[in-house]
Amino acid sequence: MAEAYLQVIAHYFVKPGNGDAIVKPLTELAAATRAEPKNLYYELFRSPLDPDHFVILEQYSSADGLAEHRETEHFQHLGFGTIIPLLDRREVASHMFPGDAA
Amino acid sequence: MAEAYLQVIAHYFVKPGNGDAIVKPLTELAAATRAEPKNLYYELFRSPLDPDHFVILEQYSSADGLAEHRETEHFQHLGFGTIIPLLDRREVASHMFPGDAA
Secondary structure, three states: OOOOEEEEEEEEEEOOOOHHHHHHHHHHHHHHHHOOOOEEEEEEEEOOOOOOEEEEEEEEOOOOHHHHHHOOHHHHHHHHHHHHHHEEEEEEEEEEEOOOOO | OOOOEEEEEEEEEEOOOOHHHHHHHHHHHHHHHHOOOOEEEEEEEEOOOOOOEEEEEEEEOOOOHHHHHHHOHHHHHHHHHHHHHHEEEEEEEEEEEOOOOO
């Protein structure tokens, strides 16, 4: 990737047994997030060993991309309204990655 | 996390239809890798939408941890011998994360 970008690694630990229920709203949130002007990448992944453990990988074109994502109507609605109530906890790490890294 | 660490994000794109076949050797590789002295974290995740797309998140206590991981007997045997032949391609990004980042 040529330009520097913000890399986000978000771990979502779903309340036991709610792993299947969260896939659809997360998929909807992914589609809406990819339409944000600063979003470069948004994909969700699930542990094969713990079906209540999800990882979301996100990339934004600038350091404020994640904060702006959290203010969108879709994150307020799907994120705070539907997804986060299904979670026990979440851990989110974000860092700027240099553009020339491999 | 208090100390700086090497964060690895590895995307494994499995040859179509081989997603189920790779879970067991990846799980074995995960267990062996977690016993490496510099490994802090090793977990695998799978796309709910594309069962042939895996992500492996790894953390090492120093910048040379990934290179040393690749030289281990378990990576040479399971990685090069069993897992990588099942892949179409892989994309691996690694960066030092500062210890005080959140």
